[in-house]
Amino acid sequence: MAGGEEKKKKSKKKMKVPEQDEGGESSAQPTEPEETTAAFPPSFSLSEIKNKQRRHFMFLKLKQEKRKEKIAMKKKRKKERDALGDKAPPKPVPKTIENQRVYDETTVDPEDEEVAFDEATDEFAPYFNRQTTPKILITTSDRPRGRTVKFTEQLSSVIPNSHVYYRRGLALKKIIPQCIAREFTDLIVINEDRKIANGLVLSHLPDGPTAHFKMSNVRLRKELKRKGKDPTEHKPEVILNNFTTRLGHSIGRMFASLYPHDPAFTGRQVATFHNQRDYIFFRYHRYLFKSEKKVGIQELGPRFTLKLRSLQKGTFDSKYGEYEWVHKRHEMDTSRRKFHL
Secondary structure, eight states: OHHHHHHHHHHHHOOOOOOBOTTSOBOOOOSSOOOOOOOOOTTOOGGGOOOHHHHHHHHHHHHHHHHHHHHHHHHHHHHHHHHHGGGSOOOOOOOOTTTTOOOOTTBOOTTOHHHHHHHHHSTTHHHHTTOSOOOEEEEESSSOOHHHHHHHHHHHHSSTTEEEOOOTTOOHHHHHHHHHHTTOOEEEEEEEETTEEEEEEEEETTTOOEEEEEEEEEEOGGGSTTOOSOOOSSOOEEEEEOOOBHHHHHHHHHHHTTSOSSOOGGGOEEEEEEEETTEEEEEEEEEEEOSSSOEEEEEOSOEEEEEEEEEESSSOOTTTOOEEEEOOHHHHTTOTTOOOO
16 A cells, blocks of 8 residues: 555656657647736726726826826926026926916906996995994804804904894894994804804995805814914904905905904904905914014914805895895806806
């Protein structure tokens, strides 16, 4: 038995000899194919790959190769600029949707006489002529929830001379005459849906106009990272950025009329309304002097984003009000590079 087992082991160790042709050449094929890189035609698209995992892998690989090429070109351009020194050409301006926007015919020219006349006779002229002092009433929709109540209180802390009153079931048409009788200059209404603030109505008193905004990305002070101490009672500075069209100019003047003249610079507080792609970002900061040359900013909150839905002449009137501008999404948003503010 032992001799038989040894014969079996020897037979297993024997290798097969490849068959030879008559010329003596071997006709056997290699057992394992060699690995070859796939060469795709120039017109090949990744969408033609049916396997999802393979398609995702090839996409990541292609993305990585493009990133390496971009970094290499960036280093090459930097070396060329360093070699040329002062004779180097200026850096090209990157293309963005903002700087590639479609030209608007209503873009405001500061030296235009018609614009100057409109500013001198519009509803905000008494404020800019220092004939009125801003006095703001802030209210909410009926039965506001805790988060909306906190946001309303924090908003009143960043708008000087503002007062918070709750609706208690009163209609806005009844609230507005009471505000005018008590010499309020503006009315702010915070609307909410499912316990989240999602709308803001701003009405300038006594003659309007009234703007309706969609509100999003509301953040309270406790939700901000690296926040500073609570705002002080100093009058803040106001920054209105990128309101270039006639409509944007009106909205910017409406925001400016919420804050009093002559800010207290000792408070170092700034309220910013930044318009970008028709989204208005509100931020409230305090700037810090780190040294004679370095200045830092510290966000105090709250923060939110507004999107204009409509601008109405006069005070709030949802039934018989005359609208100057209404956002119609399917008609106006045909191009990503077309903006209205």
